[in-house]
Amino acid sequence: MYQYITGVISLGLIYVIATVGLSVFTGYTGLFSLGHAAFFAIGAYTAAILTYFYGFNFYLALALGAAAGGLVGFLIGWPTLKAKLRTDYFAIATLGFGEAIRVLLENLPITQGARGLPGIRGETTLPVLVVAAALTIWLAWNLIHSRHGRASIAIREDFVAAEMMGVNVFMGRLRSLTFSAASAGLAGGLFAHYFCFIQPSMFTSYMSTQMTAAVVAGGMGSISGPVIATLIFIGIPEALRVANIWRLVAYGLLLVLIMIYRPQGLMGYRELSLDMIRGWYRRVLKGGKP
Amino acid sequence: MNLKCSTLIPLAVALGAVLTGCGKKDDVIKIGQAVALTGDNSTWGQSEKNALDMEIAKINEKGGVLGKKIELVAYDTRADATEAVNVTKRLVSDGVCAIIGPGQSGVAIAMTSVTEPANVPFLATSATNPKVTVDDKTGKVRHTAFRTCFIDPFQGTVAAQFAAKTLKLKQAAIIYDVGSDYSSWLGKYFTEEFDKQGCKVVASEAFRSGELDFRAILGKIKGSKPDILYIPTMQKEAALIMKQASDLGIKAVCMGGDGWASPDLITLGGVAVNGSYFVNITSLEDPDIQGFIKDYRAKYSNDPVMPNPVMAIDALDVIIDAITKTGSTDPAKLTTQIEQTKGLQTLSGVFSVDPATHNPLNKPAIIQEVKDGKFVFVTKFVTQ
Amino acid sequence: MFVQTLLTGLAIGGIYALMAVGYSLVFSILNFSNFAYGSIIMLAAYISYFAMTKLGAPISLAVILSILGAAALCFLNERLAYSPLRKRRASSLFFMISAMGTAIFLENLVYAVVGAHFYAFPAVFTRTNLSFFGASIAVLDLFAIIFSAITIFALHMFLQKSRTGIAIRAASYDIQVCSLNGVNNGALIGLVFGLAGGLAGVSGTFLGMKYIVYPTMGWITNKAYIAAVIGGLGSLPGAVVGGILLGVLETFVSAYVSSVIRDVFSFSLLVLLLMVMPTGLFGRFLEEKV
Numbered sequence: 001m002y003q004y005i006t007g008v009i010s011l012g013l014i015y016v017i018a019t020v021g022l023s024v025f026t027g028y029t030g031l032f033s034l035g036h037a038a039f040f041a042i043g044a045y046t047a048a049i050l051t052y053f054y055g056f057n058f059y060l061a062l063a064l065g066a067a068a069g070g071l072v073g074f075l076i077g078w079p080t081l082k083a084k085l086r087t088d089y090f091a092i093a094t095l096g097f098g099e100a101i102r103v104l105l106e107n108l109p110i111t112q113g114a115r116g117l118p119g120i121r122g123e124t125t126l127p128v129l130v131v132a133a134a135l136t137i138w139l140a141w142n143l144i145h146s147r148h149g150r151a152s153i154a155i156r157e158d159f160v161a162a163e164m165m166g167v168n169v170f171m172g173r174l175r176s177l178t179f180s181a182a183s184a185g186l187a188g189g190l191f192a193h194y195f196c197f198i199q200p201s202m203f204t205s206y207m208s209t210q211m212t213a214a215v216v217a218g219g220m221g222s223i224s225g226p227v228i229a230t231l232i233f234i235g236i237p238e239a240l241r242v243a244n245i246w247r248l249v250a251y252g253l254l255l256v257l258i259m260i261y262r263p264q265g266l267m268g269y270r271e272l273s274l275d276m277i278r279g280w281y282r283r284v285l286k287g288g289k290p
Numbered sequence: 291m292n293l294k295c296s297t298l299i300p301l302a303v304a305l306g307a308v309l310t311g312c313g314k315k316d317d318v319i320k321i322g323q324a325v326a327l328t329g330d331n332s333t334w335g336q337s338e339k340n341a342l343d344m345e346i347a348k349i350n351e352k353g354g355v356l357g358k359k360i361e362l363v364a365y366d367t368r369a370d371a372t373e374a375v376n377v378t379k380r381l382v383s384d385g386v387c388a389i390i391g392p393g394q395s396g397v398a399i400a401m402t403s404v405t406e407p408a409n410v411p412f413l414a415t416s417a418t419n420p421k422v423t424v425d426d427k428t429g430k431v432r433h434t435a436f437r438t439c440f441i442d443p444f445q446g447t448v449a450a451q452f453a454a455k456t457l458k459l460k461q462a463a464i465i466y467d468v469g470s471d472y473s474s475w476l477g478k479y480f481t482e483e484f485d486k487q488g489c490k491v492v493a494s495e496a497f498r499s500g501e502l503d504f505r506a507i508l509g510k511i512k513g514s515k516p517d518i519l520y521i522p523t524m525q526k527e528a529a530l531i532m533k534q535a536s537d538l539g540i541k542a543v544c545m546g547g548d549g550w551a552s553p554d555l556i557t558l559g560g561v562a563v564n565g566s567y568f569v570n571i572t573s574l575e576d577p578d579i580q581g582f583i584k585d586y587r588a589k590y591s592n593d594p595v596m597p598n599p600v601m602a603i604d605a606l607d608v609i610i611d612a613i614t615k616t617g618s619t620d621p622a623k624l625t626t627q628i629e630q631t632k633g634l635q636t637l638s639g640v641f642s643v644d645p646a647t648h649n650p651l652n653k654p655a656i657i658q659e660v661k662d663g664k665f666v667f668v669t670k671f672v673t674q
Numbered sequence: 675m676f677v678q679t680l681l682t683g684l685a686i687g688g689i690y691a692l693m694a695v696g697y698s699l700v701f702s703i704l705n706f707s708n709f710a711y712g713s714i715i716m717l718a719a720y721i722s723y724f725a726m727t728k729l730g731a732p733i734s735l736a737v738i739l740s741i742l743g744a745a746a747l748c749f750l751n752e753r754l755a756y757s758p759l760r761k762r763r764a765s766s767l768f769f770m771i772s773a774m775g776t777a778i779f780l781e782n783l784v785y786a787v788v789g790a791h792f793y794a795f796p797a798v799f800t801r802t803n804l805s806f807f808g809a810s811i812a813v814l815d816l817f818a819i820i821f822s823a824i825t826i827f828a829l830h831m832f833l834q835k836s837r838t839g840i841a842i843r844a845a846s847y848d849i850q851v852c853s854l855n856g857v858n859n860g861a862l863i864g865l866v867f868g869l870a871g872g873l874a875g876v877s878g879t880f881l882g883m884k885y886i887v888y889p890t891m892g893w894i895t896n897k898a899y900i901a902a903v904i905g906g907l908g909s910l911p912g913a914v915v916g917g918i919l920l921g922v923l924e925t926f927v928s929a930y931v932s933s934v935i936r937d938v939f940s941f942s943l944l945v946l947l948l949m950v951m952p953t954g955l956f957g958r959f960l961e962e963k964v
Contacts, residue, residue: 096941194402255775506928
């Protein structure tokens, strides 16, 4: 039982790392990345190839996987963000990008195509994941609370005004995208060394969709919101195993309902904080008055 | 009762439920099943589970094994590798002594990351890729991985020999799914043997998983004038390819592998699939399994979808034999015992494990033809 | 091989054109990509399939039922998922999320309720094929091309000659001025969605007949978005041209280069066009001006 629970928590943490990155991008630029699983895949394959074929050190491979993800994010972001694609077409372009990466992974000799890479060293353990997740959240937090972060919020709220105020919209978005791609890459590397087997068909649009849903449900403009949402999305279906196929039905309905009734998601623009918890405690257990 | 207490009660109940769920029952033997109950492969998966339910009920009626009843713990893998890893972890923590399944090679390979360290054996039912049991990087066999079906190199060889020697066809075109290791490798094995037979593969075209429109590739293939179209894919793509090939006026004979063996092939392909052949592990006309088929039809009013149900029962037979021989349900002991299985009479025939590769020895293959909307038995090939 | 490829390309292009027109209709009025359109097409296919198999309806009745059903569903989709947002003047990001949520919800609802089983339409046309200059085309494809052309022509006549049609064209230029002139915007938008749904009914049925009916068949509308960009966003004749052109180009790439990179080609074309020539062939809408 213990092994099973740690398994669920580990999977949750891997997705948390990727989702935190995505929330920095989507939450703060308002653009959607429907092909984010591609960065995940790039990180996974890079780290796995380095340890599997070349015997690299695990942590170094992880770092390089994250770097690879970030680099590709930068390269993809440059033309698409420069072209000022509107939200919906940017999303479609990322979808296409996701496809392109899948094709690449299926056809390059080094990735062994559809066979994938079985027998990767299983070096991802719970402590490693906790440290990685904490690190990512800390980095994201700092990014948000920096000049870049404030510029991102300005861009999201009204990019025309932001541009007029001298914010470099293009660079701001590109930085966010690069960070989110790098964190997805890190999550991918951890994923590969956790499942010990990767195949191109494992990195589906379902993965991207789940991440996006977690960001929206958690609240675009918060880090803790998507973290909580991800843990709920991974945890609850495991606990109610029977409801497996209805999981996605619930995600879809949730997205629509959130947009109609509570667009700010779970956390809105705020972060989980001690004051907030104290407020709930008072309200729930002392019966009513905040 | 004030608010504080009423919030604690549901919590306590939930905690209790979780804890009791963790308890182990010692009066049953738990056998796990990792099976695709939903998704593209569900016709086979559902049939597999039905067969096991039926067989286990029979065994339990006769008193079970070692005086204990058998309980089948089945979880849905959706034929997805990531999901299968979760399923396997759950099965291991549920305390199963062995696992039957999965039916897909990619899924099986993923599961080894859990079964190897946990030392719980699994017997794949229709996972035909050789790399399931042998780690191709180290060349060593995976000690918990077994299977009851044949492997793809054999399947490809059989198809090529049948095409070249029996049907006397000289030029082949291959259409395969680049995203499926089963499909890509089966195509390669066919090509190797077809070349050895002195024939030529004139075209080899790949498509991406999930593709529906093959007319562009078929148009290209039409130009190379093949007399056989080898389609090592699953039933859905095979049906569409044959339908579209006939739309384009391609007159070649079509041939495929065990991925075709579902009744879907006929409902999806219509008249276009008539006159095609495919290799299978076993079929409804196999004389050895007629008793089983009669029982299945009586209980479920449907034919079992071959070959998975038979393979699953073979696996069950092997596990029960190992339990009886070792007198225990310790997964580690069962793993060692299963490896030594020799000459065991199972549902489909005689089963012996090759200790070097964990593949069954001397497994026959069957060729079936699709005639007038039905699968018809043609001939049986034995491993050389 | 050239003629065969061309013929196949036209057959595929015909379906793309039909989908692109339905998509452009909504886009031209509301300036947003209805990501749920694919799932409406998928539902239309299921409606006509079940009409034929469970009710024993002939193909003509099945198509009519599917047109009406899809129109109703598309209309409902707008009323339930989009009009609350429109009334709140929510940003386009929210529309997009709501559309995505609807798509995920509908697709997986079908998965959960009907099952993942694939269904094939009973044969309607004889399986013979017709020959042109050594190339073959199935009777079904020829029929699909002709029927699509008739449908699009009927739509065109409606938009040109009827009062409602003129109102729709006016709304595509400027929806606010349109309402100032006395047009009931809410009803108009509902009608447009209904029309788009009707087109979805036709394309869904034909897609189902050509291939198979299964829950994720709606993803093919990604090609519709690309076709709309090629033809020029907001232009209906452009959508038709774009659809046919995309179908032909894709098929040539599939046949002469490799089928594996076909989708990568289409998405790359999209990004390239959006960067270099965002108005497409006939379009009016430009990307964000800043």
